[in-house]
Amino acid sequence: MSAPAAPATPSSIDDLPPAIEVRGVRRVYKAKPNPVTALDGVDLDVAPGELFGLLGPNGAGKTTLIKILTTLLLPTDGTARVFGFDVARQTTEIRRIMNIVSGGEQSGYGLLQVREQLWMFSQFYGIPVREGWRRVDELIDAVGLQEQRHQKISSLSTGQRQKLNLARGLMNDPWILFLDEPTLGLDVSAARVVRDLVRGWQAAVPGRTILLTSHYMAEVDELCDRLAIVDHGRILALGTPTELKQRVSAGSIFRLVLDALEGGVEPIAALPGVERAVLAADDATAPDGQTVAVNLQLTDDAVLGSVITALAAQDAHIVALQKSEPTLEDVFVELVGRGFGDAPEGDR
Amino acid sequence: MTQLAGSQARPQRDARGTWQERLLTWRTAVRLGWAVESNWADPVLFLIYSIAKPIASVLMLVVMLQVISNGAASTADLGFVIVGSALWAFVMGGIAGLAWSILDDRERYRMLRYLAILPGSLSVILLGRGTARLLIAGMGSVITLVVACLITGVPIDIGRIDWIMLLVCMAIGLVAVIALGTLMAAVCMQTRQDSWSYPEAVAGALFLLVGAVFPIVVLPQVVQWVGLLMPLTWWIEGIRRAVLPDAASGIGGVGSVWTDVTGTLAPDQGVILVVSMATTAMATLVAFGGYRWSERRARERGLLDRTTGS
Ligand SMILES: Nc1ncnc2c1ncn2[C@@H]1O[C@H](COP(=O)(O)OP(=O)(O)OP(=O)(O)O)[C@@H](O)[C@H]1O
Ligand SMILES: [Mg+2]
Numbered sequence: 001m002s003a004p005a006a007p008a009t010p011s012s013i014d015d016l017p018p019a020i021e022v023r024g025v026r027r028v029y030k031a032k033p034n035p036v037t038a039l040d041g042v043d044l045d046v047a048p049g050e051l052f053g054l055l056g057p058n059g060a061g062k063t064t065l066i067k068i069l070t071t072l073l074l075p076t077d078g079t080a081r082v083f084g085f086d087v088a089r090q091t092t093e094i095r096r097i098m099n100i101v102s103g104g105e106q107s108g109y110g111l112l113q114v115r116e117q118l119w120m121f122s123q124f125y126g127i128p129v130r131e132g133w134r135r136v137d138e139l140i141d142a143v144g145l146q147e148q149r150h151q152k153i154s155s156l157s158t159g160q161r162q163k164l165n166l167a168r169g170l171m172n173d174p175w176i177l178f179l180d181e182p183t184l185g186l187d188v189s190a191a192r193v194v195r196d197l198v199r200g201w202q203a204a205v206p207g208r209t210i211l212l213t214s215h216y217m218a219e220v221d222e223l224c225d226r227l228a229i230v231d232h233g234r235i236l237a238l239g240t241p242t243e244l245k246q247r248v249s250a251g252s253i254f255r256l257v258l259d260a261l262e263g264g265v266e267p268i269a270a271l272p273g274v275e276r277a278v279l280a281a282d283d284a285t286a287p288d289g290q291t292v293a294v295n296l297q298l299t300d301d302a303v304l305g306s307v308i309t310a311l312a313a314q315d316a317h318i319v320a321l322q323k324s325e326p327t328l329e330d331v332f333v334e335l336v337g338r339g340f341g342d343a344p345e346g347d348r
Numbered sequence: 349m350t351q352l353a354g355s356q357a358r359p360q361r362d363a364r365g366t367w368q369e370r371l372l373t374w375r376t377a378v379r380l381g382w383a384v385e386s387n388w389a390d391p392v393l394f395l396i397y398s399i400a401k402p403i404a405s406v407l408m409l410v411v412m413l414q415v416i417s418n419g420a421a422s423t424a425d426l427g428f429v430i431v432g433s434a435l436w437a438f439v440m441g442g443i444a445g446l447a448w449s450i451l452d453d454r455e456r457y458r459m460l461r462y463l464a465i466l467p468g469s470l471s472v473i474l475l476g477r478g479t480a481r482l483l484i485a486g487m488g489s490v491i492t493l494v495v496a497c498l499i500t501g502v503p504i505d506i507g508r509i510d511w512i513m514l515l516v517c518m519a520i521g522l523v524a525v526i527a528l529g530t531l532m533a534a535v536c537m538q539t540r541q542d543s544w545s546y547p548e549a550v551a552g553a554l555f556l557l558v559g560a561v562f563p564i565v566v567l568p569q570v571v572q573w574v575g576l577l578m579p580l581t582w583w584i585e586g587i588r589r590a591v592l593p594d595a596a597s598g599i600g601g602v603g604s605v606w607t608d609v610t611g612t613l614a615p616d617q618g619v620i621l622v623v624s625m626a627t628t629a630m631a632t633l634v635a636f637g638g639y640r641w642s643e644r645r646a647r648e649r650g651l652l653d654r655t656t657g658s
Contacts, residue, residue: 029650030649070465071465072461072650072652073647073648074647074648092467095465095466095467096467098465099465100461100462100465105458107459107462108457108458108459109457109459111383112384120379120380121462121466123376123379124373124377124463124466124468125467126369126372168462
């Protein structure tokens with residue numbers, strides 16, 4: 001099979017092969033004491049034009065899957081195809097039509113200027129010289145590095161490096177872009193810029209596909225058409241954010257903010273009528289560490305009374321109480337059996 | 349904000365891996381290497397690393413030779429040592445330059461993964477990245493040779509230089525050095541961060557085997573065999589013959605493996621050329637296979653984008 005010759009147009013999208021087609025992929029790392037099974041039989045289909053999310057705790061296998069799809073790593077078992085091209089054998093074809101941007105990196109040729117490094121990549125991608133410079137400047141504008149265009153890369157901040165990395169990732173105008181925690185370490189407004197840019201880029205041409213991993217549930221919820229929840233190298237659930245949230249059994253969901261919780265969540269979780277009580281991960285209410293947020297799922301609103309009594313007995317005071325709709329985090333907790341907040345730190 | 353609508357960056361997408369494409373990739377990598385290594389172009393650093401260092405080691409060898417021979421070393425003996433060790437700067441720079449581009453891009457700049465996912469082949473990119481160091485080392489070698497000859501009074505007679513032999517040998521030697529560098533890069537792709545010193549250590553060990561500063565007849569028989577299989581041995585000998593027709597032969601001599609096997613005291617020019625081409629071809633094949641194996645294994649083990657700590 002030869003590389004698809006023409007860019008995807010609305011009429012041709014239906015003829016394209018699946019953007020991602022993963023069948024029974026396993027990946028075992030030969031690690032020191034014991035081998036690590038990072039992926040344990042993954043099947044996944046992503047259609048052209050989708051913005052697909054992978055959500056999972058540290059060590060779930062998200063990055064491993066992305067490395068396999070981007071031809072950096074071979075699967076131990078199983079097959080994976082990107083736009084019909086096999087990741088093990090048709091690497092050149094895949095490399096022409098994909099790119100990857102990872103977050104939280106310190107990559108870059110420190111001595112080069114922002115513009116120079118991007119230009120090098122335009123040349124590696126075979127863009128004619130004049131057009132290459134034009135493309136470089138266009139991307140610099142798009143990611144908002146205008147003021148840094150002549151700055152040495154060694155002097156860029158983390159967020160600026162990340163924007164530079166994103167500009168490099170868009171250089172070949174890929175059909176599919178892999179984003180591994182693209183907003184890691186960015187401040188709120190920089191993260192917003194990245195998200196808007198990525199979404200705008202994808203929407204501009206039908207068929208552009210994105211596979212995104214993130215720890216931020218809200219980000220995945222906001223951006224993704226569909227997502228898969230992964231843990232221990234397996235896909236536990238797959239669907240649109242709405243579908244997944246509907247899966248969480250009915251009942252009442254509350255978010256409690258407490259001044260302290262000396263006894264932990266276990267005594268509360270043990271109360272009759274409490275289906276689940278976990279520490280919240282995206283703890284936006286407690287940036288100072290002074291408060292503790294707990295997500296509760298109760299069979300009925302009335303159970304709240306006994307929870308409050310139990311808390312009072314623990315000498316924990318309620319700072320805020322909010323009844324809420326299920327979030328992806330609730331879905332995650334239900335599937336994985338633990339909250340993001342108490343997920344054990346995985347090796348990176 | 350720009351829409352980044354499609355179509356602008358697509359022109360070359362369907363071109364298959366052509367030679368033209370490889371050439372463009374290589375050229376870009378040379379530029380990248382030059383730009384990244386541009387502190388090498390800083391005159392002071394260039395003087396220290398590429399000229400002062402090799403000249404110093406050549407002169408050190410010359411002094412040692414004079415001491416050992418009680419000052420009786422002939423200019424032919426001195427020329428032997430000077431040519432061999434001046435060329436060594438090039439070998440060192442070539443082998444280390446190629447191998448270090450893997451380590452630099454992986455450990456220091458953390459860009460190896462982004463180079464690895466380019467459609468152009470990684471080996472071509474690494475070759476380009478190493479070219480700057482190779483060029484600089486080449487210049488260093490020539491300057492070292494000239495300066496050392498002037499200082500020690502070894503006469504190089506321009507009129508007696510065999511230019512054709514010199515050019516052919518240089519071309520073969522370039523291929524041989526690149527092959528060895530590629531092999532070293534393949535090793536460094538597999539090893540950990542502390543392998544920075546491997547290329548120079550390996551080059552240093554080779555130095556003793558290939559008759560750079562003494563004829564290989566002084567080596568034990570088994571080691572002589574190894575030396576005779578090395579393309580560098582023949583390359584150095586060829587250059588020496590071309591530049592200094594009166595210098596002693598580094599290969600052969602009474603009691604040497606070469607003389608035992610062939611019955612000749614020393615190989616003539618034709619033999620040197622043929623054997624150096626054959627050994628270089630062999631080294632190139634080994635390097636090619638070794639590199640392919642290494643890149644494949646790196647993909648199996650996920651070595652391309654790891655950093656081993658810094
Ligand atoms: N090179 C390696 N050698 C050995 N084990 C590895 C290697 N890379 C990853 N692992 C292991 O594989 C598992 C999956 O790792 P992976 O990086 O894919 O997780 P992840 O979902 O991306 O996690 P995170 O959210 O922390 O980025 C982890 O247990 C990790 O320790
Ligand atoms: Mg990861």
